[in-house]
Amino acid sequence: MSDRAFGRLALRLTVLKLLRSPVILGTSLLLPALVAFIWAQESYRAGLKTFLFLLPHVFLVATQNMFRGEAAGGTLENVLFIRGGFKRYFLWKNAVLSALGAGYGLIVFVLIRAIGPGGFAAATWELCGLAASLLAGVYYVALGGLLGHFLAGGANVLALFIAQAAAFIGLLQDAAGGHSFLDSLASGTISGAGNRLKFLALAGVFPNALVSGPLLHYAIGLVPAAAFLSLLQALFIRRAELKGR
Amino acid sequence: MSSPVLAVRGLARSFGTVRAVRDVGFSLERGRVAVLLGENGAGKSTTVRIILGFLHQDEGEVSLGAGAIGYVPEQPSFFPWASGEDLLACTALLHGVPQDRAERSALEWCERLPFPPDLLRRRVSSYSQGNRKKFAYLQSLMLSPELFIADEPFAALDPVSIRNARGLFRELAASGCTVLLSSHLISEIGKVYDDVIVIHRGTVVLRERREDLGPGADLEALFLQAIGREDPRPASAAGLEPVDLISPSRRG
Numbered sequence: 148m149s150d151r152a153f154g155r156l157a158l159r160l161t162v163l164k165l166l167r168s169p170v171i172l173g174t175s176l177l178l179p180a181l182v183a184f185i186w187a188q189e190s191y192r193a194g195l196k197t198f199l200f201l202l203p204h205v206f207l208v209a210t211q212n213m214f215r216g217e218a219a220g221g222t223l224e225n226v227l228f229i230r231g232g233f234k235r236y237f238l239w240k241n242a243v244l245s246a247l248g249a250g251y252g253l254i255v256f257v258l259i260r261a262i263g264p265g266g267f268a269a270a271t272w273e274l275c276g277l278a279a280s281l282l283a284g285v286y287y288v289a290l291g292g293l294l295g296h297f298l299a300g301g302a303n304v305l306a307l308f309i310a311q312a313a314a315f316i317g318l319l320q321d322a323a324g325g326h327s328f329l330d331s332l333a334s335g336t337i338s339g340a341g342n343r344l345k346f347l348a349l350a351g352v353f354p355n356a357l358v359s360g361p362l363l364h365y366a367i368g369l370v371p372a373a374a375f376l377s378l379l380q381a382l383f384i385r386r387a388e389l390k391g392r
Numbered sequence: 393m394s395s396p397v398l399a400v401r402g403l404a405r406s407f408g409t410v411r412a413v414r415d416v417g418f419s420l421e422r423g424r425v426a427v428l429l430g431e432n433g434a435g436k437s438t439t440v441r442i443i444l445g446f447l448h449q450d451e452g453e454v455s456l457g458a459g460a461i462g463y464v465p466e467q468p469s470f471f472p473w474a475s476g477e478d479l480l481a482c483t484a485l486l487h488g489v490p491q492d493r494a495e496r497s498a499l500e501w502c503e504r505l506p507f508p509p510d511l512l513r514r515r516v517s518s519y520s521q522g523n524r525k526k527f528a529y530l531q532s533l534m535l536s537p538e539l540f541i542a543d544e545p546f547a548a549l550d551p552v553s554i555r556n557a558r559g560l561f562r563e564l565a566a567s568g569c570t571v572l573l574s575s576h577l578i579s580e581i582g583k584v585y586d587d588v589i590v591i592h593r594g595t596v597v598l599r600e601r602r603e604d605l606g607p608g609a610d611l612e613a614l615f616l617q618a619i620g621r622e623d624p625r626p627a628s629a630a631g632l633e634p635v636d637l638i639s640p641s642r643r644g
Contacts, residue, residue, distance in 0.1 A: 148486055156486045160471070167473040221469035226532045227479075227486055229463050230445040230456075389446040391437070 157239035174208045179255055191263050199276040203355050206248040206284030210291030211301035237384045241292050245285045276359045279366035283354035286369040289376035296383050310352040335361025395457050397422050397539050397570040403452035412438040413594045425565045427581045428574040429615050430591035436574045458539035462532025466544040468524045476512035483531050497534040521548040541572045546580050558584050582611040590618040
């Protein structure tokens with residue numbers, strides 16, 4: 148079987164799975180509803196910023212139950228995945244999830260732009276924000292996918308949510324302690340080894356922070372990070388086996 | 393003689409300190425039904441899983457000379473969100489079978505297995521165990537496989553379906569497909585096999601063609617003798633011929 152055939156298979160199976168997952172379907176419908184609400188209550192700008200800020204989480208939620216559960220549950224012991232087919236399917240799945248997430252993000256963005264002020268002509272901040280948001284989404288697919296090889300079901304997503312909650316608590320404690328990290332984030336200039344490490348940890352578990360504002364230019368760093376995580380995941384997939392139930 | 397459809401040489405695999413299979417070797421000819429016999433934990437499933445690429449081998453090689461391969465696992469499990477139609481469409485998509493031809497083929501096999509076609513619209517995970525097994529047959533058969541592998545092919549099937557499955561294996565072999573069955577059910581396997589491969593403690597201890605065993609050979613007695621167990625029945629009842637236990641030089 149050609150690699151393209153596995154690409155088509157991964158696309159078909161992933162689309163079916165996403166469409167039949169109430170959590171993923173709900174998340175992808177909830178986001179535009181939230182944007183519409185904020186737009187109505189506040190402003191177009193606030194609505195769009197909310198969309199760009201939360202879009203990466205749609206990618207993250209989509210990585211739930213994509214790897215370990217399938218490998219351990221016996222569903223891949225199927226004629227579709229013989230002769231190493233399950234590895235090719237897994238390798239394609241990352242790309243497919245990223246592409247589907249990007250497609251979803253672009254469609255909603257175009258819809259928001261079409262209804263928003265000024266028609267289809269998007270401002271530079273909007274386009275940069277969209278690019279950063281999509282990058283953060285792709286990074287989540289790589290990170291959530293990698294965790295998904297160790298954590299079954301939605302535990303990979305849950306683990307990241309817990310890490311994000313811990314990061315927020317850390318930020319609050321930092322602010323309460325009168326440290327300068329939050330000021331650094333607000334100014335967009337991260338100085339000092341301690342602050343840089345904190346920033347890396349924050350961006351590592353919560354790349355949404357890079358989607359807008361003074362930290363936007365750091366979003367480019369998500370490209371090598373996502374590439375590294377994808378490479379790591381590919382190494383795990385190469386060594387993967389289906390040991391049976 | 394034509395090149396084998398499947399050749400396994402010097403296969404070895406350990407799980408930690410447990411050597412699941414060692415120096416396993418055999419080859420399968422086109423149009424024959426081969427059975428892999430062995431006790432629980434003998435290494436049959438590990439061998440099959442290595443052949444199918446689900447497990448890596450530590451040593452040895454697997455050469456496949458077949459195009460399409462069919463596979464029916466012992467306990468088929470499917471994506472919980474997928475309907476029968478979804479999975480058949482995916483199978484056709486992967487193998488480049490046009491949708492209309494795949495649908496025609498699936499309906500033909502539904503009639504022959506038999507499998508209720510109405511079930512195809514429902515999620516496979518909601519099927520009974522027997523129907524899940526039959527669906528796995530259906531999914532493989534619509535590919536017109538050149539090599540058909542089934543792990544415990546009769547598990548979860550009712551007596552009528554077992555009878556149909558036996559007929560199916562002979563039919564597949566007659567059409568040139570090679571069939572490899574891994575099973576404990578000697579009584580059923582004994583009715584369909586052409587070649588027998590006995591695995592004991594991870595290694596092949598017997599490999600015979602039915603025609604070389606003599607008329608009236610009793611597969612159960614042969615198996616028990618090969619693994620070094622006594623057959624409780626008298627030798628005359630077992631219909632024993634002298635057993636050609638495989639020598640190390642003939643392995644692989």
